[in-house]
Amino acid sequence: MTDTTLTPGRLWKRMTAEQRHRAALAFWQDENAADDQVQAVLLISKQKKFRPKTVVALDEERKARHLASLPALPDAIAARVLVLYHLAEQRR
Numbered sequence: 001m002t003d004t005t006l007t008p009g010r011l012w013k014r015m016t017a018e019q020r021h022r023a024a025l026a027f028w029q030d031e032n033a034a035d036d037q038v039q040a041v042l043l044i045s046k047q048k049k050f051r052p053k054t055v056v057a058l059d060e061e062r063k064a065r066h067l068a069s070l071p072a073l074p075d076a077i078a079a080r081v082l083v084l085y086h087l088a089e090q091r092r
Contacts (some may be wrong), residue, residue, distance in 0.1 A: 008078035019062045024064035040067055042075065052082065057078030 015023065027033060027040070044066045045052045055063065067073075073081065 006047055008075045008082055009073055012073050012078040020068035023081050024067040026084040026088035027081045028060040030084050033080055036077055085086050
């Protein structure tokens with residue numbers, strides 16, 4: 001029996017590259033997501049083999065591109081990204 005529960009991480013994997021990019025940009029632009037942003041910096045650093053200091057120094061667009069390029073995100077970060085994406089898209 002397979003588990004077909006749609007988790008935030010699985011939803012992230014199903015998103016298009018454009019959706020991921022817009023979601024990641026909304027994530028980096030939110031000033032209330034600082035704790036999750038720190039976790040995302042560490043994740044990007046590990047996956048891309050960058051120093052965390054290097055990732056922190058990047059502009060929002062570059063951070064968004066790096067985050068969007070990750071094939072998988074932990075559910076906690078994915079959930080925050082998806083909520084912020086939804087809210088940003090509703091404001092349009």
